[in-house]
Amino acid sequence: MRMSVFLMTMLLLCSGTAWGQSTNHVINFFDSAFLPTSLTIEAGDTVTWNHVAGTHLLTSGVPGGAPGTNDEPGLLFSAPIDSQNTSFTYTFSQQGTTIGFFDANNPSQIGSITVLDDTLVFDVGVVDNEYLPVVIEIFEGDSVRWVHEPMEMFHTVTSGIPGGEPGTIYEPGFLFDEESSDLNPIFQYNFDTPMDLPYFCVPHVQFGMVGEVIVQDRFIRGDADRDDTLTIGDAISILSYLFQGTATPECLDALDVVDDGTVNIGDAISLLGYLFSSAAAPVAPFPEEGPDRTADALLCR
Numbered sequence: 566m567r568m569s570v571f572l573m574t575m576l577l578l579c580s581g582t583a584w585g586q587s588t589n590h591v592i593n594f595f596d597s598a599f600l601p602t603s604l605t606i607e608a609g610d611t612v613t614w615n616h617v618a619g620t621h622l623l624t625s626g627v628p629g630g631a632p633g634t635n636d637e638p639g640l641l642f643s644a645p646i647d648s649q650n651t652s653f654t655y656t657f658s659q660q661g662t663t664i665g666f667f668d669a670n671n672p673s674q675i676g677s678i679t680v681l682d683d684t685l686v687f688d689v690g691v692v693d694n695e696y697l698p699v700v701i702e703i704f705e706g707d708s709v710r711w712v713h714e715p716m717e718m719f720h721t722v723t724s725g726i727p728g729g730e731p732g733t734i735y736e737p738g739f740l741f742d743e744e745s746s747d748l749n750p751i752f753q754y755n756f757d758t759p760m761d762l763p764y765f766c767v768p769h770v771q772f773g774m775v776g777e778v779i780v781q782d783r784f785i786r787g788d789a790d791r792d793d794t795l796t797i798g799d800a801i802s803i804l805s806y807l808f809q810g811t812a813t814p815e816c817l818d819a820l821d822v823v824d825d826g827t828v829n830i831g832d833a834i835s836l837l838g839y840l841f842s843s844a845a846a847p848v849a850p851f852p853e854e855g856p857d858r859t860a861d862a863l864l865c866r
């Protein structure tokens with residue numbers, strides 16, 4: 566019963582986030598105002614400003630904003646919005662920033678777009694003398710929150726392994742050593758570098774109370790050779806892995822160009838189509854590096 570409540574909570578937490586799909590947001594220009602004046606969006610979303618009435622000059626930044634920053638008027642975009650030019654669309658990829666905009670024909674009209682970053686917080690339950698799930702896969706920048714269930718006995722969340730080599734992440738408590746109890750029911754840790762981190766409960770490790778956090782590397786989809794650009798070399802890398810028995814790449818996720826959870830010849834074909842015959846671009850994370858939030862068995866290490 567407790568287990569199913571916990572799982573339902575996890576599902577609810579997960580379903581609150583839209584993964585992978587970009588959304589278009591609309592702002593309407595009226596005669597002397599635009600609405601809404603501010604939006605909070607996800608990286609990769611687009612915003613379209615539409616003409617309803619008046620003659621406007623949509624300008625990024627803030628009036629008198631510092632040169633060389635996103636506040637500089639017109640640095641990111643500048644577009645007339647009037648009866649001839651009835652809409653303008655911009656894609657926001659700058660994570661974790663707020664970007665201003667205003668009407669240069671009426672500079673008291675200012676607005677802003679806040680772009681959320683794409684890190685997430687994942688829950689691990691500390692329940693029935695177990696960590697649940699035992700293994701959790703996240704991406705660098707994400708956080709894990711260990712949640713001690715009420716009435717559960719005293720545990721610890723201790724990084725490393727018993728007897729692990731000193732000075733490494735395997736040394737007990739090298740990164741963290743926290744109690745998980747009714748007095749300290751939540752412990753949260755931010756993982757900012759890729760690693761495979763084992764952890765354990767000091768009183769119960771001999772009964773098998775261990776867990777693992779797999780912190781994956783952010784990647785660009787299609788960038789099979791991890792040089793941060795998409796070229797024919799990436800398609801060759803995919804084909805070499807499939808047909809020539811080259812070593813298994815550390816970031817198989819990057820080879821899964823179409824994000825169907827497997828690496829196959831279709832990924833190479835799709836990448837070649839994008840590079841040479843204007844076929845569709847790879848799905849996110851692309852063109853910026855980022856996490857892959859679709860559930861599949863492929864990892865990026």
Ligand SMILES: [Cu+2]
Nearest residue numbers: 720721766769
């Ligand atoms: Cu324990």
